[in-house]
């Protein structure tokens with residue numbers, strides 16, 4: 001190989017279902033850390049119908065982190081993506097892929113760039129929690145690539161830097177996203193309440209009446225509520 005660095009690409013793919021809140025959180029107590037004013041309880045939906053599928057790749061040939069969503073390149077400069085990338089890189093471990101002859105040291109992950117491609121099999125940004133499925137899937141798949149400990153509670157607490165209500169696992173089914181008491185959000189994570197066989201006969205029907213992007217983002221709507229509604233404290 002001489003003086004040039006060997007060129008390889010290491011990839012991982014994951015899929016995360018979306019989830020619909022039966023008790024929804026509304027309003028953040030910390031915008032930067034994405035900490036809500038109340039818990040939420042959500043039901044995981046069937047990933048064959050509503051899920052995000054994400055492939056992540058790392059290579060010394062990539063000069064920067066890049067991401068494509070539904071085939072279109074999107075910016076990774078937003079705080080939520082940067083926080084997730086930073087937190088997952090912090091937890092990366094050595095990778096020794098004998099089959100491909102790739103060895104990556106824990107500290108190499110800080111300078112290795114990633115390319116991310118994600119597809120949602122349902123309308124994006126239309127109120128069906130694509131952000132929850134997408135961010136959960138992103139963190140879960142990056143964790144797989146970087147050999148991060150598969151502790152779903154911890155992964156959910158990283159994904160929480162992207163969006164609240166993330167359950168980076170396939171079959172969590174009914175989960176509580178615990179709002180936590182610590183100011184740094186370290187005790188805010190997803191907890192499974194019951195598994196997928198608990199209510200075998202439950203059917204959720206989602207009728208998409210419009211797949212247009214919503215006019216007010218949840219983030220904006222919540223910010224307005226926190227700033228202007230005297231009633232929010234009672235709801236929480």
Ligand code: ADP
Pocket residue numbers: 052053069118119120123124125126127128129130131132133134135138217218219
């Ligand atoms: P939704 O109700 O679908 O969650 P939001 O407006 O709250 O709508 O979130 C949409 C945003 O979530 C997108 O603009 C994008 O930043 C992010 N997002 C959606 N899908 C994915 C995905 N598969 N992977 C990563 N991020 C995603």
